[in-house]
Amino acid sequence: MTTDPAPSGKDARQLLASSQELIERVRQNQRATWFPLFVLSAATFLAIPILRFSQRNVTNCGAPTGQGFVCHVYSVWGVWYWPIALVVAYFGISIFYIRRAHAQGLETRIRNFVIAGIHVVVIVTAMGYWTVHLPLGQVNILGLHMQEHSLGLIHRIAAPAFAIGVSLMVLAWIEHNRRLFYMAIVYLAIVLIPISFGWNVSQSSNWNFLPRLIIQGTILLFAGIGFAITQRPLRWPTK
């Protein structure tokens, strides 16, 4: 309990404002949002040659239709590429954040990003493995009888792009970064709806994944450029 004269409202306001300004300054000093966006964009673009030239496996062909069989087709390298690429990306991002913050005299809470990211990768990879082995036609999932067309959303949730979107939301929470949060919402909407901006390639083509990866990678790249312009990463913090 204080015995000093009661502080005036102006003093209280100044004290509150100065602490909030300091909190915001520390948050800004810790932010390097452009870096994970560039790394995840690079991982998305790098997937293009890997998926294109990978051996493809065919599973769970349904009953023959008038035009032939409908089957699940998946890239063998893609199954391995995404979990490895995302885990390496998350570790790379965390090392960058730690070193950058350390150079300024701060320690960040980026460890939560790596932990959450790895959890999401494990879940998404397991779901991805499960979805390619789902039978075509009507499927019973936890008592819900779902038709093939309604499984599209499950396939998209089991995609690496969904893991990237969720990890960006975790990063937005760690960084207290509202703009990154909104960007992650837009990205997840584009992944889940999905929005192709009218660019579609035939399902039977070896390039049928291309529009999806180009759109997702470009969004990450442009968002990275936007954050890079506002956060000025070329100014490495000096003491």
Next chain:
Amino acid sequence: MTIHPSNELDDVVHQRVRLGILAIAHEARRVEFGYLRTNLDLTGGNLSQHISVLESAGLITVEKGYEGKRARTWVSLTKAGNIALREEIAQLKRLIGQIEKPKK
């Protein structure tokens, strides 16, 4: 009779520099002495005094070490420090609210 919010302010925390140290330490897992000195615009001696007050009150912990040949001092917030910071901010908001409340 209600207690005026200013009576519930903690002398240790209710001070611009010490509140600033707690606010900065709250946002980072640990913060280095040099960062605090620069951002609070203080001399090393002045900052040391405030850090000692907070450390004695159990609101922060101080770790000293070396990186190469360079001495480094790291400050981190304790649980009690976290609570004290939250309470101080809440009291300040209450105080402002009370002052700005129109008189009946």
